[in-house]
């Protein structure tokens with residue numbers, strides 16, 4: 417189990433609070449019933465007989481062990497049965513959070529968006545591509561919303577998710593900067609991973625890149641793209 421969801425955490429905290437309150441209340445009530453007895457000092461009160469001490473206590477303990485056993489007999493299989501879906505839900509939740517962080521980090525840095533690094537400066541406000549100055553002329557920054565289309569969508573050097581990761585990490589001179597701290601950039605592995613997950617999501621939602629051509633999600637498409645690399649439209 418990676419982490420409790422917020423609702424599960426709150427439910428656990430409330431359950432814990434209730435049990436603690438019940439225990440305190442139980443103790444307080446017990447104290448009170450004792451006080452209502454005759455006013456004899458504790459040490460002078462007649463003690464319970466051996467039989468009263470042994471038999472009921474033994475039965476009580478055995479009773480509790482049956483209750484405990486019944487609890488575990490139910491609890492362990494139920495947990496075991498639901499474990500895969502719990503894990504899957506958590507994985508989805510973590511991925512959604514990562515995509516969300518990725519979406520925010522492609523935007524420019526601002527007080528409200530402190531994750532921002534500003535890929536949109538070059539790749540266009542919707543990441544659909546842009547024109548940027550280079551030397552005395554201009555060059556194009558490619559459309560990133562269909563980057564998983566690989567060569568067939570005009571991304572000549574993108575054959576898989578790893579390639580997207582690599583371009584962002586190492587950059588592509590002269591215009592695409594390197595972003596990884598391993599290559600004098602400003603982003604750590606997790607931040608780049610978040611951005612890559614966001615780009616894969618952009619390419620996949622609403623089938624903007626059909627699954628048959630999606631080199632990020634479809635291994636067959638990735639292999640086909642490698643065999644038929646196409647040429648980079650930005651190559652001279």
Ligand code: HEC
Pocket residue numbers: 522533534535536537538539548555556557558560563570571572573574580583584588589590591592593595611650
């Ligand atoms: C200074 C402008 C600039 C910025 C900022 C920038 N890029 Fe780029 N990017 C480019 C250019 C230009 C290319 C094309 C390089 C080439 O193919 O020669 C490119 C290429 C890419 C590619 C490869 C696409 C393909 O078709 O091969 C990816 C992926 C990419 N950028 C992602 C990003 C991400 C993510 C960010 C933000 C972290 C970012 N870029 C920020 C200019 C920029």
